[in-house]
Amino acid sequence: MENMENQSGQAQPEKNAVAEDATVVAESALEVQLSEAQAKIAEMQDAFLRAKAEAENIRRRAQEDIARAHKFAIEGFAEALVPVKDNLEMALKIETPSIESLKEGVEMTLKQLSSAFERNRLLEISPEVGEKLDPMKHQAISTVPAEQEANTVVTVLQKGYTIADRLLRPALVVVAQGK
Structure with a gap:
């Protein structure tokens, strides 16, 4: 029996040495993974800061361009x-x-x-007599009895203008009254 204990006793230190070696190998592998992960984090932080700075530069340049465009439009x-x-x-x-x-x-x-x-791109709005009143382009100043369809232009008092498809001033018109 003592012989078995010896064998057991000797086997135990061998198992511990192998387990310690495995632990050391596992720890060194984890340390390598940790250092790789930390390097990756540092790289990603650097990339993030560069991207953030670039976005800020683009925003600032865009604001300057807008200010120049307004100033010299x-x-x-x-x-x-x-x-x-x-x-x-x-x-x-x-x-x-x-x-x-x-x-x-x-x-x-x-x-x-x-x-x-x-x-x-500053264009005239000059409706023809008989043209249907368009409230988006014309402003009716008055209505008069006329021999034409109701809500059509009888007289143009003042031309209107659009600039780049946006109404600058409506045409002032007199329109036919409903019968």
Whole structure:
């Protein structure tokens, strides 16, 4: 029996040594995994901070672009109107203009102004007589009895304007009264 205890006693230390070796190997594998995970976390934190900084830079640049766009939005329109003003000033400098030359100058200036409006998407709203009243583009000032369908344009008192498909000013109109 003592012999068995010896054998058991010897077997026990061998098992403990193997178990300790396995524990050491497992611990070192866990330490490697932990250090790899920590390195991955550090890499992801760095990537996150870089992405956050980049997003902030993009936001800031976009705000600057919007501010510049607001500040200079009218620049193209102003450039188109400057020659119109120049022509009007030249017309006023003429000492003794004839009615024909004044009329010709005004017509040329009006063409130039209309061209500037078109280039900058400022379009006229000038409804035809008999056209149906469109409350999105026309403003009825009064109604009159007329020989045409009710709620149709009888007279245009003032043209309206849109800018880039947005109503700037409605056309002022007189409409036919219902019979």
